[in-house]
Amino acid sequence: MNLDFSQIVPSIPFILEGIGATLKFVSVSILFGLVLGTILALCKITNKKILKWPADIYTSIFRGTPLILQLMLIHYAIPQLTGYDIAIFLSAVLAFGLNSAAYVSEIIRAGILAVDQGQVEAAEALGVPYPAMMLSIILPQALKNILPALMNEFITLTKESALVSTIGYMDLMRRAEIVGAQLYRNFEPLLIAGIIYWIMIFILTNIGSFVERRMRQSD
Template sequence: MYLYTANHYIDVMPFLLQGLQYTLLITFVGVFFGFIIGAIFGLMRISNNKLVYGIATVYVEIVRGTPLLAQIFFLYFGLPELLGVNLDKLTASILAIALNAGAYIAEIVRGSVQSVEKGQTEAGRSLGLSSSQTMRYIIWPQALKRMIPPLGNQFIISLKDTSLFSAIAVTDILYQGRQYASGTFVYFEPYLMVCVFYLIITIPSMVILRRYERRLERE
C-alpha cells in the first residue's frame, strides 16, 4: 500500500517513467521489425506469382481482420499450448506489434509502390535494368518517400496499441498507472498523467508528420 500524499501528479511520475521505457522499447523494436515484415509482404502483394500473392494476402487479411488483443493472447497463451514455445511478456509484445504493424505496413508499401507511375518502370527497363534493379534503384526510392507519412501514422497507432499489453502484465505506461491507482485508491491523477505521457510522445510526432506532408505537397 502506497502512502497517501496530496500531490499524486508528482508521485506517479517515477512509475510512469519506468513504464515509458517499456512502451518506447516495444514500439520502436516492434515497428522496426514490422517495417521489414511489411516491406516483404507488401512486395509479395504486387507479385504476379499467384502463390506468393496468396500467401501475403492471407497474412494481411487475417491480421487486419482480428483484434490486436486477441493476437496478443494467442501469442502469449496460445502458442505455448500449441507448439510448446514459451514467450516471455516482452518478446510476445514485440512480436505482436511487429506482426500487427507488418500487415498494415504491407498495404502501405503496396499502395506506395503502385502509386509510382508505370512510365518509371518502362524507363528503367529501357535502360537495360532488370526488374529487381528497376525496383531497387528507381521505384523503391520514390515509393519510400511517399510511405513516410503513413508509416509515421502507423508508428503513432502502434505506440497507443502498446497500452493493450497491460492485459498480460507488461509494465508499460498504462500498467504502471494502474498499479499506482490500485495502491493509492486515487484514480483521476494517475490516469490523467497516463494520457499526458501519451500526448507528450504523440503530439510532436504528429506535428513533424504534418510538416513533412506539407513539404511533399509543395514539391
C-alpha cells in the same frame, strides 16, 4: 471533485519509467513491421501466385482479427501448444509487429502502384534488375507519397501499445494501473499517463511533419 494529486507525486518517477519500456518495444515493433510489410507488399504486386496468395491471406487474417486477440494468442495460446514460454517483450513485439506489417504492406503496395508505370518500363528497358529497380527507383518515390499514411500507422501503433499492459508488460499504462491500485485512486495516475501519451504522439506527429516537408523540398 475528489482529486488529490499530492498522493501521486511520489509515484510519478515510477510511472515515467514506463516511457522507456513503451518506446523500446514500439520502436522494435515498427522496425519489424516495416521490414516485413515491405516484403509482403513486394509479394502482393508480383504476378507469381505462390507469393501473392500467402501475402494476401496473411493481410486478411491480421487485419480481420482484433490486435488484443493476436496478442493473447501469441502470449498464452502458443506456449500451450508448443510448451515454450514466450517472454512478455517478445510477445508484444511479435503481436504488434505482425499486425503492423499487414497494414504497412497495403500502404506500401498502394504507394508502389501509384508510381508512374513509365518509370518501371524505363528501368526494364535499361536492363535494371528488379531488386535494384525497386530499391533505387520505385520505393524511394513511393515513400514520398505514403509517408503521411506510414506516420499515421506508427502513431496508431504507439497509442495501441497500451494493450500490452494486459499481459503484464511494465509499460506506461501498466505502471499507471499499478499506482492506481496501490493508492485506490485511479483518475490521477491515468490522467498523468494520458498526458504522457499525448506528448509522445504530439512529438511523433511533428517529427513526421518535419520529415515530410524535407522530402517535399528535396523534389
